[in-house]
Amino acid sequence: MTTTSLAQAPVLIEMPPIDWAASAPLWIVFTGACVSVLLEAFLPRHQRWPVQVLATGLTLVAALVALAGYALSGPGPVLTFGTALAVDGPSLFLWGTLIVLAIPSLLLLADRSVEPGGVFVASAAERAAARNGGGGSGPGGPPEHVDRSYGAPDETPTMQTEPFPFVLFALGGMMAFVAANDLLTMFIALEVLSLPLYLLCGLARRRRLLSQEAAVKYFLLGAFASAFFLYGIALVYGYAGSVSLREISEAAAGTLASDTLLFAGLALLLVGLLFKGSVAPFHTWTPDVYQGAPTPVTAFMAACTKVAAFGAIARVLHVAFGSTVWEWRGVLWVVAVVSMVVGAVLGLTQTDVKRMIAYSSIAHAGFLMLGAMALTPDGIAGLMFYLVAYGFTTVAVFGVISLVRGPDGEAGHLSQWAGLAKRSPLVAGIMTFLLLALAGIPLTSGFTAKFAVFSAALADGMAPLVVIALVASAVAAFFYLRVVVLMYFSEPAEDGPTVVVPGAFTTVAITLGTLATLVLGILPTPVLDWAASGTFAG
């Protein structure tokens, strides 16, 4: 044992060289987040909203430009920050995906036309004033604790602007998560992306109890899952003596040490990662949080967290555990099947539209597992294409959901969607198109994505799983079509919801998501080619 040498030689830690150009998108987003916090602290309240929207938008555009500039220069894979961050083909693709998906999510988040004053809770002082003046419901009161719109009638109500820095921090965490090349960096990134999301979930202006309940559930379960993730890191470190993904892979291939530590560690690691990707049986938070969180936050969470989680799952499986694929693949088969079945079957029984989309996301997580398990370049490409396609469709779906409103906020219950096509053919048409994309009908991105993932899985010897996935897709298609039938062939209720005419932000976000769904369905080749252009560096 060499432990005595630890005490004697002073260990000099040298600053590792940092490739600023390669990591530019990451540090631009984090710098933007810090600036955004400062703006929040020093600007007077009425100036915050426009300045924050501008600053956040500029940050995202700058990160995207830096990313495009770097990616177009045709770089090889780079390990930077020591070996903590791998900027390779998949990292760049997923960074692009995350930033591009964050833009429509942010537009939904910033919109103040759909919900007067924005969807987020007003400040404590205003809330207290409203409670004293208006006699708000006390504790244990009805859950529909509706706030008034704040501010004088002639001025635009102010909106809390903390969500903007939160979104940027979460986005930065997600970007670090998909590029993390060792497990410690991955853990820190996991927390950086999770903590702002927990807070964002609890900030809804309407239905505050639901929103706070969602935040508590998400937080407690998320912290529980990250404790498992961390114990997995400890066990894998105990096995390999390092947390670098490459060294874990080398240790797994070349030592005679007991495999118990390695596979116990992998199992616990996967608990944490699958939780974030909302893969059944680690999915229980998903419906509650999707339903309770403010809809723009759900959009951001559903699209971007999925991208980040599956990017990280794929990297861990490919780089660190590629050499032991035959030991773990059987277990993940079961997980994928459970996820597809749970998502498709329980989705059938849902009556709330946001919960239904949540179960749909669980089923999609099962399909994504197929891509993550296919350890071939086609598998990565299919997985990443699926993530882009699914992300755009989901953001647009939640954008549409936020438009259909009853007297007390969004019309969540499916029965309220009956006959929507008669009230608003355009919104019903867009929703139909998006639901068909989620179901995977040809000419939408959903079909192309499923095709790419399933063919990669088939080529990597997972034929039984592909058959199950096809059956699950068919079952899931039923509950999407149920909504379509409801919108077109039912009589609208007398006191049915109204469809709000959205402001520019929401319109742009929905249009962007819908167009991307259409274009990726008709012309998928450029994106597929880009997705296939690189493999994981380690």
Added chain:
Amino acid sequence: MTPEYYLLLSALLFTIGAVGVLVRRNAVVVFMCIELMLNAVNLSLVTFSRIHGNLDGQVMALFVMVVAACEVVVGLAIITAIFRTRQSSSVDDANLLKY
């Protein structure tokens, strides 16, 4: 002194924490159990660091402590917020979202 004992202790503490999360009803206690799990992991990390004779595990333990502190900040904020509206911190009372 064999370091394996520390690993066993760490596994035991982790299990106690995990069971606590599952059976306790007060959100703050559930949260404390999660912190216990994180600290059990710290013990494992430090022990493995000694077994392998490198510093990675100890550095990680420091990172974990910082992360745990951040989690406390966010977690207590959320629990306080829901306590204010409900006057209860029992995780069983938060039951509006289901099915």
